Amino acid sequence: DSGVTQTPKHLITATGQRVTLRCSPRSGDLSVYWYQQSLDQGLQFLIQYYNGEERAKGNILERFSAQQFPDLHSELNLSSLELGDSALYFCASSVRGGYSRETQYFGPGTRLLVL
Protein backbone atom coordinates (compact mmCIF):
# COMPACT_ATOMS: atom_id res chain seq x y z
CA ASP A 1 0.00 0.00 0.00
CA SER A 2 1.59 3.27 -1.20
CA GLY A 3 -0.51 5.53 1.01
CA VAL A 4 -2.04 7.28 -2.03
CA THR A 5 -5.78 6.77 -2.33
CA GLN A 6 -7.98 7.23 -5.36
CA THR A 7 -11.74 7.15 -5.71
CA PRO A 8 -13.71 5.73 -7.33
CA LYS A 9 -11.98 2.51 -8.40
CA HIS A 10 -14.23 2.07 -11.41
CA LEU A 11 -16.38 4.49 -13.34
CA ILE A 12 -18.72 3.76 -16.24
CA THR A 13 -20.33 6.65 -18.03
CA ALA A 14 -21.62 7.76 -21.42
CA THR A 15 -20.14 9.95 -24.12
CA GLY A 16 -20.66 13.64 -23.54
CA GLN A 17 -20.79 13.29 -19.77
CA ARG A 18 -18.52 14.79 -17.10
CA VAL A 19 -16.78 12.94 -14.29
CA THR A 20 -14.52 13.81 -11.37
CA LEU A 21 -11.69 11.62 -10.14
CA ARG A 22 -10.33 12.17 -6.67
CA CYS A 23 -6.87 11.62 -5.22
CA SER A 24 -5.51 11.91 -1.69
CA PRO A 25 -1.70 12.03 -1.51
CA ARG A 26 0.49 10.38 1.11
CA SER A 27 0.59 12.21 4.38
CA GLY A 28 3.16 15.01 4.13
CA ASP A 29 3.45 14.97 0.34
CA LEU A 30 2.90 18.36 -1.27
CA SER A 31 3.00 17.39 -4.91
CA VAL A 32 0.37 15.48 -6.89
CA TYR A 33 0.74 14.13 -10.42
CA TRP A 34 -1.90 12.73 -12.77
CA TYR A 35 -1.14 10.11 -15.41
CA GLN A 36 -3.27 8.37 -18.02
CA GLN A 37 -2.68 4.76 -19.08
CA SER A 38 -4.32 3.64 -22.32
CA LEU A 39 -3.65 0.78 -24.69
CA ASP A 40 -2.64 2.96 -27.62
CA GLN A 41 -0.76 5.76 -25.79
CA GLY A 42 0.77 3.88 -22.88
CA LEU A 43 1.42 5.79 -19.67
CA GLN A 44 1.43 9.56 -20.14
CA PHE A 45 1.86 12.46 -17.77
CA LEU A 46 -1.11 14.83 -17.66
CA ILE A 47 -0.50 17.49 -15.02
CA GLN A 48 1.26 18.26 -11.75
CA TYR A 49 0.25 20.37 -8.76
CA TYR A 50 2.46 21.51 -5.95
CA ASN A 51 0.93 22.89 -2.76
CA GLY A 52 -2.18 24.07 -4.58
CA GLU A 53 -0.55 25.52 -7.67
CA GLU A 54 -0.10 24.06 -11.13
CA ARG A 55 3.56 23.29 -11.71
CA ALA A 56 3.81 21.33 -14.95
CA LYS A 57 1.52 20.36 -17.78
CA GLY A 58 1.79 17.43 -20.14
CA ASN A 59 -0.49 15.98 -22.77
CA ILE A 60 -3.69 17.08 -21.09
CA LEU A 61 -6.69 17.84 -23.27
CA GLU A 62 -8.52 21.15 -22.93
CA ARG A 63 -11.61 19.16 -21.91
CA PHE A 64 -9.69 17.99 -18.84
CA SER A 65 -8.85 20.13 -15.84
CA ALA A 66 -7.46 19.57 -12.38
CA GLN A 67 -7.01 21.33 -9.09
CA GLN A 68 -5.40 20.79 -5.73
CA PHE A 69 -7.23 21.90 -2.63
CA PRO A 70 -5.88 23.40 0.63
CA ASP A 71 -5.98 19.96 2.30
CA LEU A 72 -3.75 18.81 -0.63
CA HIS A 73 -6.19 16.37 -2.16
CA SER A 74 -6.61 16.73 -5.90
CA GLU A 75 -9.41 16.27 -8.39
CA LEU A 76 -9.20 15.59 -12.11
CA ASN A 77 -12.26 16.71 -14.04
CA LEU A 78 -12.97 15.14 -17.41
CA SER A 79 -15.76 16.68 -19.50
CA SER A 80 -17.45 16.08 -22.86
CA LEU A 81 -16.20 12.53 -22.60
CA GLU A 82 -15.36 10.56 -25.72
CA LEU A 83 -14.86 6.84 -26.24
CA GLY A 84 -11.13 7.42 -26.50
CA ASP A 85 -11.00 8.78 -22.96
CA SER A 86 -11.52 5.27 -21.63
CA ALA A 87 -8.34 4.54 -19.70
CA LEU A 88 -6.78 3.94 -16.31
CA TYR A 89 -6.05 7.20 -14.54
CA PHE A 90 -3.32 7.21 -11.93
CA CYS A 91 -2.49 9.74 -9.31
CA ALA A 92 0.97 9.89 -7.77
CA SER A 93 2.43 12.00 -5.00
CA SER A 94 5.87 13.06 -3.86
CA VAL A 95 7.25 15.11 -1.03
CA ARG A 96 8.21 18.24 -2.95
CA GLY A 97 7.95 17.78 -6.70
CA GLY A 98 10.12 19.53 -9.23
CA TYR A 99 13.00 17.39 -8.10
CA SER A 100 13.81 14.61 -10.53
CA ARG A 101 15.39 12.28 -7.98
CA GLU A 102 12.29 12.12 -5.84
CA THR A 103 10.24 8.97 -5.78
CA GLN A 104 6.66 9.26 -6.90
CA TYR A 105 4.23 6.95 -5.12
CA PHE A 106 1.28 5.78 -7.14
CA GLY A 107 -2.31 5.16 -6.16
CA PRO A 108 -4.27 2.11 -7.36
CA GLY A 109 -5.89 4.05 -10.21
CA THR A 110 -9.39 4.79 -11.42
CA ARG A 111 -10.57 2.76 -14.38
CA LEU A 112 -12.83 4.86 -16.60
CA LEU A 113 -15.03 3.28 -19.24
CA VAL A 114 -16.91 5.58 -21.61
CA LEU A 115 -19.74 3.90 -23.52
Next chain:
Amino acid sequence: AQSVTQLDSHVSVSEGTPVLLRCNYSSSYSPSLFWYVQHPNKGLQLLLKYTSAATLVKGINGFEAEFKKSETSFHLTKPSAHMSDAAEYFCVVSDNNQGGKLIFGQGTELSVKP
Protein backbone atom coordinates in the same frame (compact mmCIF):
# COMPACT_ATOMS: atom_id res chain seq x y z
CA ALA B 1 14.17 15.61 -24.97
CA GLN B 2 14.42 12.68 -22.63
CA SER B 3 13.06 9.27 -23.51
CA VAL B 4 13.35 5.58 -22.70
CA THR B 5 13.04 2.61 -25.01
CA GLN B 6 12.23 -0.84 -23.73
CA LEU B 7 13.66 -3.26 -26.22
CA ASP B 8 11.27 -6.15 -25.62
CA SER B 9 7.50 -5.92 -25.37
CA HIS B 10 7.28 -9.43 -23.96
CA VAL B 11 9.77 -11.70 -22.17
CA SER B 12 9.06 -15.28 -21.13
CA VAL B 13 11.26 -17.23 -18.69
CA SER B 14 11.00 -20.41 -16.68
CA GLU B 15 10.76 -20.29 -12.92
CA GLY B 16 14.22 -20.34 -11.36
CA THR B 17 16.01 -18.96 -14.45
CA PRO B 18 17.50 -15.45 -14.76
CA VAL B 19 15.47 -12.44 -15.85
CA LEU B 20 16.78 -9.68 -18.12
CA LEU B 21 14.58 -6.75 -19.12
CA ARG B 22 16.33 -4.26 -21.38
CA CYS B 23 16.03 -0.50 -21.36
CA ASN B 24 17.92 2.23 -23.22
CA TYR B 25 17.57 5.88 -22.35
CA SER B 26 18.17 9.19 -24.06
CA SER B 27 19.05 12.24 -22.00
CA SER B 28 21.11 15.35 -22.51
CA TYR B 29 22.28 15.33 -18.90
CA SER B 30 22.69 12.91 -16.03
CA PRO B 31 19.32 11.20 -15.78
CA SER B 32 17.29 9.88 -12.89
CA LEU B 33 16.06 6.44 -13.89
CA PHE B 34 13.49 4.14 -12.32
CA TRP B 35 11.94 0.74 -12.78
CA TYR B 36 8.30 0.33 -11.79
CA VAL B 37 6.25 -2.86 -11.77
CA GLN B 38 2.51 -3.20 -12.38
CA HIS B 39 0.79 -6.41 -11.39
CA PRO B 40 -2.56 -7.19 -13.05
CA ASN B 41 -5.28 -4.80 -11.91
CA LYS B 42 -2.91 -3.10 -9.50
CA GLY B 43 -1.13 0.23 -9.29
CA LEU B 44 2.51 0.96 -10.00
CA GLN B 45 5.14 -0.02 -7.47
CA LEU B 46 8.70 1.28 -7.43
CA LEU B 47 11.29 -1.49 -7.81
CA LEU B 48 14.43 0.64 -7.75
CA LYS B 49 15.90 3.98 -8.81
CA TYR B 50 19.20 5.38 -10.01
CA THR B 51 20.14 8.91 -8.99
CA SER B 52 23.86 9.16 -9.85
CA ALA B 53 25.23 7.43 -6.78
CA ALA B 54 26.27 3.78 -7.27
CA THR B 55 25.85 2.51 -10.83
CA LEU B 56 24.60 -0.88 -9.61
CA VAL B 57 21.28 -0.34 -7.93
CA LYS B 58 19.58 -2.95 -5.78
CA GLY B 59 15.83 -2.96 -5.46
CA ILE B 60 13.07 -4.93 -3.87
CA ASN B 61 12.31 -8.62 -4.41
CA GLY B 62 15.85 -9.43 -5.58
CA PHE B 63 15.86 -7.14 -8.61
CA GLU B 64 18.79 -4.97 -9.55
CA ALA B 65 19.78 -2.71 -12.42
CA GLU B 66 23.06 -1.37 -13.72
CA PHE B 67 23.46 2.13 -15.12
CA LYS B 68 25.88 2.11 -18.07
CA LYS B 69 26.49 5.59 -19.39
CA SER B 70 28.65 4.41 -22.31
CA GLU B 71 25.82 2.21 -23.54
CA THR B 72 22.97 4.50 -22.37
CA SER B 73 21.38 1.46 -20.81
CA PHE B 74 19.62 0.63 -17.55
CA HIS B 75 18.76 -3.06 -17.79
CA LEU B 76 16.82 -4.82 -15.04
CA THR B 77 17.94 -8.25 -13.86
CA LYS B 78 17.06 -10.91 -11.34
CA PRO B 79 19.08 -14.11 -10.80
CA SER B 80 16.12 -16.43 -10.35
CA ALA B 81 12.55 -15.78 -11.49
CA HIS B 82 9.59 -16.55 -9.28
CA MET B 83 6.01 -17.08 -10.41
CA SER B 84 5.01 -13.93 -8.51
CA ASP B 85 7.32 -11.86 -10.75
CA ALA B 86 4.87 -12.15 -13.65
CA ALA B 87 3.80 -8.56 -14.32
CA GLU B 88 4.34 -5.52 -16.54
CA TYR B 89 7.61 -3.67 -15.99
CA PHE B 90 8.21 -0.05 -16.90
CA CYS B 91 11.53 1.71 -17.36
CA VAL B 92 11.10 5.38 -16.51
CA VAL B 93 13.16 8.58 -16.76
CA SER B 94 12.43 11.72 -14.80
CA ASP B 95 12.32 15.04 -16.63
CA ASN B 96 14.36 17.64 -14.75
CA ASN B 97 12.86 20.48 -16.75
CA GLN B 98 9.22 19.58 -16.18
CA GLY B 99 8.68 19.41 -12.46
CA GLY B 100 10.14 15.94 -12.29
CA LYS B 101 7.40 14.42 -14.43
CA LEU B 102 7.98 10.78 -15.30
CA ILE B 103 8.42 9.60 -18.89
CA PHE B 104 7.51 5.93 -19.24
CA GLY B 105 8.72 3.30 -21.65
CA GLN B 106 6.14 1.17 -23.43
CA GLY B 107 6.48 -1.61 -20.89
CA THR B 108 7.71 -5.21 -20.94
CA GLU B 109 5.35 -7.98 -20.00
CA LEU B 110 7.15 -10.70 -18.09
CA SER B 111 5.70 -14.21 -18.13
CA VAL B 112 7.07 -16.90 -15.82
CA LYS B 113 6.47 -20.54 -16.74
CA PRO B 114 6.41 -23.25 -14.04
